[in-house]
Amino acid sequence: MANEPIKYDQTRQQIAEAQAVDEVLDIRARMEALVKYFSRKLDPEQERQARELQLLAERRLGEMSLTLKKDQGARNDLSAHGGEVDSKIETLKSAGISTQKASEYERLAKMPKAEFDEAAHKGKSAKSVLKKAAPKPSERHAASLHLDHGKTLEQAAAEGGLSSVQPVKTAVAYELGRREAAAEAPIPFDTFSMSVQEKIEAWKRQQFKQMEAEFENRVRAECHKQMEETFLPYYKEKEVLYDSIVKTRKGMMTRAVYNKIRSCLHPDRVQDVGQKRFYEEAFACSMISNSSS
16 A cells, blocks of 8 residues: 555546546545555544545446436446446446445435535545435435335425425435345344254354364464474474584593593592592592583
8 A cells, every 4th residue: 555645636536537437436446445544544634535535436426327227228438348238237237336335326426516525525434424314204205105106206296295306316216225225134033933043053053163173173284384394493403403512522531531530539549548538529429420421
């Protein structure tokens, strides 16, 4: 990760002028990575700028998504790779954008520019911005009329007491994203029958034991590898060195000289009782020294 500051103005211009989805997705990914990087570096200003640019890229993706038609072919310059695609969903799918994400980006694009710019300048995330911009109850009711009761946008706006269809469009996009997220929510475990729950629990225990055994084997293999490659070569090298030192050691005198000196300490060489005791002790010390060497 580069340590140089974010090229703020240049990146803003790139986002504004971008015509291909891949180009904007790349900018968004880079800004997302920079947010994490500057967060770890404790650089709040650079982190704020990265968040702002990420949000701008997401709004630009929303603008691109809004120009795509659901049933007709997409414009070449808005496709993920510049080729012709069959529909809006296919275009988004080929770019790696889920319908839920596209809905979020479109809601950002539909926000009033002043409101969006203020949130972006503060370094807000898309999640926090969209949470604040959630539709009002009347707008959600109008969206339900359009989605669930077959009303046109105009009819839903009129029955919901709204002055235009724009809030209905925004609420519809919000509701579609919410419903898709709810549909992808995990299934509660307690909704399964007891027999199914028992089988799942047994499978989980089996998988856990298997993973535990695999982990233990990997740890042992790694420990053995470290011993063989790191510790044992060091001690083998030391063993060879110490063995060579012992074998080449000559000592302070030769064996013959040592034996000659020791023979002079033998107690049989003296007759005096006092000296004999002294010689016995000296000779015994020489025997101990000889055995230890």
